[in-house]
Amino acid sequence: MNSATIFGKGISFPPRVANGRVTWSAGEQNVREAIRVILMTNLNERVRLAEFGGGLDTFLFEPNNPATHHLMEDRIQKSLSQWEPRLVVESVRVEPVGPSDPEAATATIQYKLVATQALERVTLGVTLRS
Numbered sequence: 405m406n407s408a409t410i411f412g413k414g415i416s417f418p419p420r421v422a423n424g425r426v427t428w429s430a431g432e433q434n435v436r437e438a439i440r441v442i443l444m445t446n447l448n449e450r451v452r453l454a455e456f457g458g459g460l461d462t463f464l465f466e467p468n469n470p471a472t473h474h475l476m477e478d479r480i481q482k483s484l485s486q487w488e489p490r491l492v493v494e495s496v497r498v499e500p501v502g503p504s505d506p507e508a509a510t511a512t513i514q515y516k517l518v519a520t521q522a523l524e525r526v527t528l529g530v531t532l533r534s
Contacts, residue, residue: 414429435488439526490518513527
């Protein structure tokens with residue numbers, strides 16, 4: 405059984421066209437893309453599913469400090485637990501990028517794929533205010 409059968413497949417995110425056709429993602433890549441879709445979708449953005457999403461954009465004008473990072477970690481954990489049944493979140497860590505970009509933070513999400521028990525990790529950049 406291949407990973408596309410286990411984890412499914414869908415239109416790639418962000419949507420892309422190659423050779424005149426819409427590209428698809430499958431397997432573990434599809435799960436990684438779903439994580440980004442969930443976290444970057446704002447609440448009330450989906451017409452028929454208003455409660456869907458992680459809404460990380462709501463932190464855009466928040467200070468880039470440990471209190472905000474903790475709130476983001478909590479939001480990420482809850483959103484992925486609610487909307488992505490193919491994984492179990494093991495840990496979430498949000499940290500500032502550093503002095504080179506005081507308005508940016510990086511979210512590192514470590515998760516276990518339910519079907520295979522494989523550990524995976526994805527990082528996501530988030531823009532905040534310094």
